[in-house]
Amino acid sequence: MSDTEANAAAPKKKGGAMKWILIGTGLVVLVGGGVGGGLYAANSGLIGGSGAHAAPADADAPRLVPKSEEVRAETKGEGEEGASGGKPTPKGEGGDKYASTYYQLEKEFTSNLRESVHFVQVGVAISTPYDNRVIENLKTHELAVRSAILLALGETSEDDVFTADGKVKLQKRLAAAINGVLKEKEGFGGIGNVYFTNFIVQ
Structure with a gap:
């Protein structure tokens, strides 16, 4: 009886090992695919950038200028620092992003x-x-x-x-x-x- 139990248990161990090999291989493929997909998405601008508005990767190429970096025209009156008296210009809702x-x-x-x-x-x-x-x-x-x-x-x-x-x-x-x-x-x-x-x- 013990021989029969040993023979019945042996195929289960072999099948179990094969199962773990397939799971391990599947995990390697998934992780590798995820890393490769992430690198592709980052290089193509799908993630980590602003998509279609992203500036070219070339450092010498022009870059988009955010609204926060805009150089605004100043009008000076007599005895004034500027039209706003040296205070920041108020900004409304909406407008261009750049x-x-x-x-x-x-x-x-x-x-x-x-x-x-x-x-x-x-x-x-x-x-x-x-x-x-x-x-x-x-x-x-x-x-x-x-x-x-x-x-x-x-x-x-x-x-x-x-x-x-x-x-x-x-x-x-x-x-x-x-x-x-x-x-x-x-x-x-x-x-x-x-x-x-x-x-x-x-």
């Missing part, structure tokens, strides 16, 4: 409208939520940027310049044209918006 840096291109742009006897003359300024490197890139490649803006204006119809919706679409097309040049030249665009400082149609 600071905006503005830059106005010096010369205005004049172009014929597509299939029209009219022409348009515009002054253009840009804004970026990134640091001053975007503005430096824009200044470095200003000739190429001006050419891209003139090409975009030349493709503009009368409908685009006589309605508010058309002007908004034109702003987006100009921002895309400027970003296209900067991406081609520097590998990074960074222009958030285009603004018109002057807009004349004749």
Whole structure:
């Protein structure tokens, strides 16, 4: 009887050892997969960053400027330190998460409208939520940027310049044209918006 019990117990021990080997192997695979997935997610910006708004990994690339680091314009009156009397400027609810840096291109742009006897003359300024490197890139490649803006204006119809919706679409097309040049030249665009400082149609 004891031999029968020993024989019955032997397969159980062998099966139990195999069970522990499979569990151990499964744990190694799960831990390895978890570590690999975590490293992939961290490198791709899915975790540990701000996702689509994360600045490029390159240390020399422009970085987003938080609103807390924004340099605000000060207006000084006679005998005053500033418009707020040296006190911090109150901040309301909402607003952009990142600071905006503005830059106005010096010369205005004049172009014929597509299939029209009219022409348009515009002054253009840009804004970026990134640091001053975007503005430096824009200044470095200003000739190429001006050419891209003139090409975009030349493709503009009368409908685009006589309605508010058309002007908004034109702003987006100009921002895309400027970003296209900067991406081609520097590998990074960074222009958030285009603004018109002057807009004349004749």
